[in-house]
Amino acid sequence: MADNLTSRKQDYSQWYNDLVLKGGLAEHSDVRGCMVIKPYGFALWENMRDVLDRMFKETGHQNAYFPLFIPKSYLSKEASHVEGFAKECAVVTHYRLKNDPNGGGVIVDPEAKLEEELIVRPTSETIIWSTYKGWIQSYRDLPILVNQWANVVRWEMRTRLFLRTAEFLWQEGHTAHATKEEAVAETVQMLDVYAKFAEEYMAMPVIKGVKTASERFAGAEDTYCIEALMQDGKALQAGTSHFLGQNFAKAFDVKFADKNNNIEYVWATSWGVSTRLIGALIMAHSDDEGLVMPPRIAPLQVVIVPIYNKDAEARQRIDDKANALVKELRSQGIRVKFDNDDTTRPGWKFAEHELRGVPVRIALGARDLENNVAEVARRDEKTKESVSLDGLIAHVTNLLDEIQSNMYNKALKFRNESITKVDNWDDFVKTLDDKGGFVAAHWDGTAETEDKIKELTKATIRCIPLNNEQEAGTCVLTGNPSAQRVLFARAY
């Protein structure tokens, strides 16, 4: 199996595609830019979604559902929002097909033209705030803490499975508050939820920070983000949480009466993560043998592979033991499969489960049973050991925890080693080219410099880290004074 995979060194981008396709996560569909998420990939997304959904509910949010379509005019109501989102979107102009009078298939019925075109939602601020107008009259109606799990469409010209697709799945939280302080606190709270999810479940360390003005969400006053580092040294924005000020409340005229009966505009936040996280997960952990899944969200945590010989009785003993193990592991809440498929051999199965990144593999043969042991292999370090069947369940439970933290620590070490402080332009360019990763450098705070650096190096300011150390210095490009370093990187 692994023989057919491109290695990271050979061609990182092809390696990534190989893992997505051969690992059975997703594939391209016949519709340009749209992917099919296959059962294994969707099971991963379900696990991620379920954890996030629980975290959202624990922080007081409820789910709701808003229309897929947005009237074209709504996009224009918030001035900077339309600039960001009107460009590349799917536009519904008609509502009926009819038989082609010239024979053959069907054609769009010219009589069925919509009065106002509808946009397939690229994000839902506008349709949701037009709805909130009906929900909010008084401070008693606030806060509104709503999340939506949905599909969205952005007509990207260059697409990559999970990382950038025309249609993708995501969640978008949209909250409404009586005060600025409360809205800012919500924005930061949800950033913390995302960071916790990325680090504790995806085993992926992230840097929490704020975007510069040029990198802000269209319509936001502040965009907070978590930035992760991929193995090729490129950064990836893994989640964003926006403080929207009163921009959408003003655009859709959403006001409320406060306790003193003053009429005020409502304060807003929005925050989202998407199936893009799956791309991040792959590039943060996987290796040249295939995917490496963190146990806490792995679709399958343990696979048991029988090593049959020709003895039917021995075979029966192996099956009995394997089925008993499956039962015990399941009772511990572990996702386990007994792979007793007769049409493939153990070696093929080993490679297949390695490719799919199953954290723990247990191999069970007749000789093992006689010795009361099983062979336990861990995917992350590709080591194996013989373990007594007596303590196997506890061993596996601990091993899953150990793999989870080992994956995180490994990624953290790599990430930390990939942050380089530089103080002059030559080092800046050289570091980006030779080492990659995050470059911590002084910047004069202007959009012009930011643009110029991007133009010269393709590196962008990923974020100004939260609680950033204040340190006087001079801009790496212009030499102008600067009060702090910011993190630059080339990014997905």
Add this chain to the structure above:
Amino acid sequence: MADNLTSRKQDYSQWYNDLVLKGGLAEHSDVRGCMVIKPYGFALWENMRDVLDRMFKETGHQNAYFPLFIPKSYLSKEASHVEGFAKECAVVTHYRLKNDPNGGGVIVDPEAKLEEELIVRPTSETIIWSTYKGWIQSYRDLPILVNQWANVVRWEMRTRLFLRTAEFLWQEGHTAHATKEEAVAETVQMLDVYAKFAEEYMAMPVIKGVKTASERFAGAEDTYCIEALMQDGKALQAGTSHFLGQNFAKAFDVKFADKNNNIEYVWATSWGVSTRLIGALIMAHSDDEGLVMPPRIAPLQVVIVPIYNKDAEARQRIDDKANALVKELRSQGIRVKFDNDDTTRPGWKFAEHELRGVPVRIALGARDLENNVAEVARRDEKTKESVSLDGLIAHVTNLLDEIQSNMYNKALKFRNESITKVDNWDDFVKTLDDKGGFVAAHWDGTAETEDKIKELTKATIRCIPLNNEQEAGTCVLTGNPSAQRVLFARAY
């Protein structure tokens, strides 16, 4: 609260709308025919979805995700499918907006016209079978047992919240099999899953049957259905499971090599239920005071309302007891809320929770605490009783079960009383007009007669029940010979 509700007798249709809107389940959006599912309605849908999803997984299915868009030409590939679905659908023709050169908002960029228009999926057989072509080569690749939770769009002209909306949420199972027998067995299995879900969770009795040829899904060889009865005597199709034969395999050229290396077309099924079920749930159980939710899927199963007096110490005792009850009930897996909102009075809360259909209400006052009792009210029968605090948890647990079965039995009695055997045309029309419900009558088996009856009475053949009693008779309209009765009704 209830004073503002229209009663069923006054105006059944308005009663339904009142419950959906005032019960906080959903509302119309600014986009024609599309609804907003509000948090309370979405929590109900989540509970329904979670139960169904578990049932699907227990029967071996996995979830996946396929594109929202379908190339226009795909619809035409299956001849009868295009007839059924091409008529009213949302058509994407462009992929970009641009600033209006005449000022104001944005306009569709005429340069960004798609080569082939895309249809927003009204159902996904075509895009899924075009994908399955790449997944299936040999019998080893079969069966494929996949389900998708998704939004779909059918451009309905007359919409009603939940019952018929342009966009709705649903699940669609799409399976592929090596033999006809296996595909038929799958179709029937999923019908049984739906029936079990409707009866055991929604407390809604259903009749399992087969549709006549004219009522079949466009592209199916057989459509199985579950039919429920609403309180106004109209039927509602609550779920369908289709045996698709080899129609889609032929349309998309999906073949496989069987064990003897013969190349065959693959056999297919598809099956779905949607947010329409919420409309059915409302109309099956609710009353003039509001919604009545079956405990097993109710968003909230128990609400505790404190009856405070002016004594602060008594208030504290009530709060302590209520919080302890919440904790105990939650530990039993019961969804409970302590409604200690200070801005509304107990009477208002009672009416509000009645309107929202919360199955059990516990009222707790200072006097109650002194007597070591609470007042427990059940929503279905609108009775209340004083219950000792000592056995309260067990009492509530039992009561929830009793409400669940009482609701089912009540609906079953009504449904059974609403099936009327008739043997001549006058009785047929009179029964439909005066009594409603299902009319069990002989039919000569022709589409002409079926059409004529529909034209004359607006009644359709809801189904030919499974395991239908065979009984010679004569068609209620034409007098031609018939071998069995079928079920007619006016329907949603």
